[in-house]
Amino acid sequence: QVQLVESGGGLVQPGGSLRLSCAASGFTFSRYIMSWYRQAPGKERELVAVINSAGDSTTYADAVKGRFTISRDNAKTAVYLQMNSLKTEDTAVYYCKGIGSRVYWGQGTQVTVSS
DSSP states (O other), X not given: OOEEEEEOOEEEOTTOOEEEEEEEESSXXXXXXXXXXXXXXXSOOEXXXXXXXXXXXXXXXXXXXXXXXXXXXXXXXXXXXXXXXXXXXXXXXXXXEEXXXXXXXXXXXXXXXXX
């Protein structure tokens, strides 16, 4: 049974930090490109960051460059998103996605940035 389970979301003040985790199981994690997406209310889901299967290549959306860092631990079958200098516009549900022979999505975790 394939599972992608996000955690680490919550309420944080502008300028604060959060670290999201996505625990994967049921597929060969080390062969999959992993990514984080987000969807704000009334908006389309958008790509935030991508990391290749080896973990040595990353890509970021312009809106988060320099503030967010994606990483992965293939031994722990997990992918992470470190989010610093958070802004109110970062408020969204954050999803992890695995891309390989198939595509898998997690259920999402809510991040709210508000004072």
